[in-house]
Structures are given as C-alpha cells and as structure tokens.
Amino acid sequence: MEKFDLSTAGFDTAFIHAGQHRDKEWGALATPIYQTSTFCYETVEEGQKKIMREIPGYYYSRSGNPTNSVLEEKIAAIEGAEAAVSTASGLGAIGCVMVAFLRAGDHVVCGQCVYGGTNHIMGTNLAQFGIDVTFVDTTKPEEVEAAVRPNTKMLYFETVANPLMTVTDVAAMSKIAKAHGLKMVVDSTFTPPPILFAVKLGADIVVHSLTKYYNGHGDVIGGVAVGSKEDMDKVRNSAMTRFCGTALAPFNAYLVIRSMKTMGMRVRQHCANAMVMARYLEASPFVERVYYAGLESHPQHALAASQMQEGLFTGMISFELKDGINGLSAYDAGAKLLNNLGLAQIAVSLGDPDTLIEHPASMTHARVSKEDKEKAGISDGLIRLSVGLENVEDLIRDFEQAFAAL
Numbered sequence: 001m002e003k004f005d006l007s008t009a010g011f012d013t014a015f016i017h018a019g020q021h022r023d024k025e026w027g028a029l030a031t032p033i034y035q036t037s038t039f040c041y042e043t044v045e046e047g048q049k050k051i052m053r054e055i056p057g058y059y060y061s062r063s064g065n066p067t068n069s070v071l072e073e074k075i076a077a078i079e080g081a082e083a084a085v086s087t088a089s090g091l092g093a094i095g096c097v098m099v100a101f102l103r104a105g106d107h108v109v110c111g112q113c114v115y116g117g118t119n120h121i122m123g124t125n126l127a128q129f130g131i132d133v134t135f136v137d138t139t140k141p142e143e144v145e146a147a148v149r150p151n152t153k154m155l156y157f158e159t160v161a162n163p164l165m166t167v168t169d170v171a172a173m174s175k176i177a178k179a180h181g182l183k184m185v186v187d188s189t190f191t192p193p194p195i196l197f198a199v200k201l202g203a204d205i206v207v208h209s210l211t212k213y214y215n216g217h218g219d220v221i222g223g224v225a226v227g228s229k230e231d232m233d234k235v236r237n238s239a240m241t242r243f244c245g246t247a248l249a250p251f252n253a254y255l256v257i258r259s260m261k262t263m264g265m266r267v268r269q270h271c272a273n274a275m276v277m278a279r280y281l282e283a284s285p286f287v288e289r290v291y292y293a294g295l296e297s298h299p300q301h302a303l304a305a306s307q308m309q310e311g312l313f314t315g316m317i318s319f320e321l322k323d324g325i326n327g328l329s330a331y332d333a334g335a336k337l338l339n340n341l342g343l344a345q346i347a348v349s350l351g352d353p354d355t356l357i358e359h360p361a362s363m364t365h366a367r368v369s370k371e372d373k374e375k376a377g378i379s380d381g382l383i384r385l386s387v388g389l390e391n392v393e394d395l396i397r398d399f400e401q402a403f404a405a406l
C-alpha cells in the first residue's frame with residue numbers, strides 16, 4: 001500500500017489494509033499462511049545473523065513467523081502503538097507481560113474486578129515467584145494511589161471489567177502510574193477498536209484476548225500485547241521466546257487477519273444490538289439490575305461516553321434477576337432462564353457472532369475465592385451476556401419465551 005498513506009486512513013480502511021504487503025512471489029491478495037516450524041538458510045553465516053537478529057528474517061516460528069508479523073503490524077497500526085506481540089491466548093499475553101516486567105520482591109496494584117483467569121495469575125502464580133498483589137477498586141483513583149508502595153512496579157486493570165462492567169478512567173490511571181513510575185497494563189478485551197484506544201489514553205501496554213472481538217468468529221484462541229517497541233522487544237525476547245513459549249499458530253494468525261477485515265462493522269453491530277438488549281432487560285419486570293456502560297443508569301456512563309469512541313460501549317451486558325420470581329431464588333431463576341433460552345447458547349467466551357450467556361460465579365469466575373467474589377461484587381445471581389450479531393428482534397423473542405417459562 002505504498003501509494004496510499006494509511007496513517008491518514010479511517011479505521012475500516014486500516015482494518016483491511018494495515019500491515020498487509022503485496023505477496024512478492026505470486027501476488028496473493030490474502031495473507032499467505034507460513035505453516036512452517038523452521039526456516040532454511042543459504043549459509044551458516046546467514047543463519048547466525050538472523051538468529052542474532054543482525055539482519056531481518058525468521059529462524060523458528062516460536063520466535064517469529066511472517067504471517068504473525070502481518071497480524072502484529074496490523075494490530076499495532078490500529079491501536080496506535082509502535083509494536084505488538086501475538087500469543088497463543090489472551091492469558092498467554094498477560095503471562096508474558098508479567099514475566100517480562102516483574103521480579104521477585106515487586107508489588108502489583110490490580111483492579112479487584114478482573115477476568116477469573118487473570119485473578120488466578122495475580123493471586124496464585126505471582127505469589128509463587130515472590131510478587132505481591134493488592135486488589136483495589138480502580139474506579140476510585142484515591143484507592144489506587146493509597147495502594148502504591150515503594151516496590152510497586154505495575155498497575156493493571158480492565159477498561160470495562162469482566163463481569164461487572166465497571167469502567168475505569170484510563171487517563172486518570174495513567175497520571176497515577178506516571179507519577180509513581182509504574183508500568184500501566186490495560187486489558188481492553190471488552191472494548192476493542194474502534195471502541196477504545198488505551199495506548200492513546202496513556203497505557204504503556206494494552207493486552208487483548210484475540211479469541212474475542214478481534215477474531216470474532218468463535219474459532220480461534222489467541223492474544224496480543226501492544227506498546228512501545230522497547231517494551232514489546234522485552235515481551236518477545238525475554239518472556240515469550242526464551243521462557244513461556246506462547247507463540248500463536250500461523251494458521252490462527254491468518255484467521256484473525258481475515259476476521260479483522262470486518263472488525264469495524266462487527267463491533268459496531270455488537271454494540272448496537274447490546275444497547276437494544278440492555279434497554280429491553282432494564283425494562284423487564286423479571287430483572288433487578290442491568291450493568292451496561294451505555295445505559296444512563298450506569299454509574300460511570302458519562303466517563304464511558306467520553307473515553308469510548310463513536311457512541312459505542314461494548315457488546316457485553318451483565319444483569320441480575322429479581323429474587324422470588326415464582327418462589328425461585330435469583331440464582332435458581334438465573335439457571336432456569338439460561339436453560340430456557342433457545343438462540344442464546346450457554347457458554348463462556350464472548351465477542352462471537354452467536355449470542356453467548358453464562359453464569360460467572362460458577363463458570364468464568366469459578367476459581368475466584370468467595371471472599372474475592374464478594375469484594376468485587378460478583379453475586380451468585382449475576383448473569384453475563386455476550387450479545388451476538390443475530391437480528392436483535394429474534395434475541396428479544398428468545399428472552400421473552402425464556403422469561404415466560406420461568
């Protein structure tokens with residue numbers, strides 16, 4: 001695309017063209033899949049230079065692969081970052097960032113409402129390596145400030161937190177992180193482009209589960225970290241390549257590249273459907289409370305509207321049913337509702353074309369301790385909905401029949 005300056009292009013153009021270079025051998029339009037574990041050299045000298053990174057090239061797909069490079073360049077361009085490192089899963093990206101930047105004796109300040117797997121890494125795995133973690137409510141800057149210690153090295157949180165949809169002010173957190181010299185790592189999985197650009201709001205490193213909206217078709221597990229070239233070199237060289245070995249398979253990189261071409265349209269439609277579903281649930285006599293940043297009733301609605309773009313929020317909603325519907329507890333009513341649904345599938349994960357519904361306390365957050373769940377406000381009656389791309393009238397019809405059968 002050398003004849004066109006992509007840095008001035010709109011997001012939908014960039015989703016399609018960024019990172020793509022004309023295939024020099026045959027001119028293939030789609031990115032070729034370099035399904036190879038290793039790469040061959042003409043001479044020993046060439047091999048040594050490539051392995052020592054003295055000349056560009058590839059030597060082994062755990063350390064880098066041309067298909068993965070296209071994906072990384074595309075994502076970095078979209079996120080407004082210098083570089084990206086793709087990984088085998090979202091948690092792989094989070095783990096690599098931890099290994100690259102934390103050492104024994106360090107301390108991390110982490111949002112108290114985060115994905116269950118992240119909570120596990122923070123609360124269990126980091127402790128094994130002598131790293132302390134304090135969980136705080138990152139919607140309250142004063143709590144974050146108070147938790148910082150002399151040995152604090154990292155501030156970690158989710159833009160829209162899984163599963164309670166609390167919204168953290170990324171720019172305000174960045175000010176605190178900069179004042180204390182902390183590496184700020186933001187998980188923006190629930191707010192992918194074109195919704196929110198955390199690097200532009202001051203994050204040092206942004207992680208995404210590519211499994212979710214980036215790939216968006218429910219057929220890939222993948223992750224990515226984006227940030228400065230210096231930080232990404234550390235993630236790639238000290239963590240992924242030499243220690244964790246969490247390379248993304250080239251075939252999966254290809255699938256995400258293909259999916260990203262329609263990402264703008266998909267994400268906008270997920271958000272539009274979610275807004276309709278959130279309003280429908282909020283008006284339902286069966287529902288006690290809806291957590292959705294796009295609703296005026298959400299405590300951080302104004303913040304969400306100002307830091308998210310194009311009037312988009314997310315495709316994710318959580319809600320609680322009323323206690324006592326037909327004599328059922330909120331938990332039992334929730335389980336019955338999920339079992340009654342026909343279109344919405346009972347499954348973890350999110351950001352797929354298919355609407356997915358789950359029960360965080362027993363599914364995505366099952367490993368989070370009862371105490372941590374209570375502290376984060378994850379009740380037994382909470383239900384999480386990933387609104388898909390079906391006709392939204394059909395989703396409402398599905399919920400109508402499921403509520404009626406409670």
Ligand SMILES: Cc1ncc(COP(=O)(O)O)c(C=O)c1O
Nearest residue numbers: 089090091115162189209211222
């Ligand atoms: C917010 C968030 N971050 C990270 C992850 C982990 O991603 P993956 O399942 O690709 O490892 C998830 C998974 O659900 C998530 O919801």
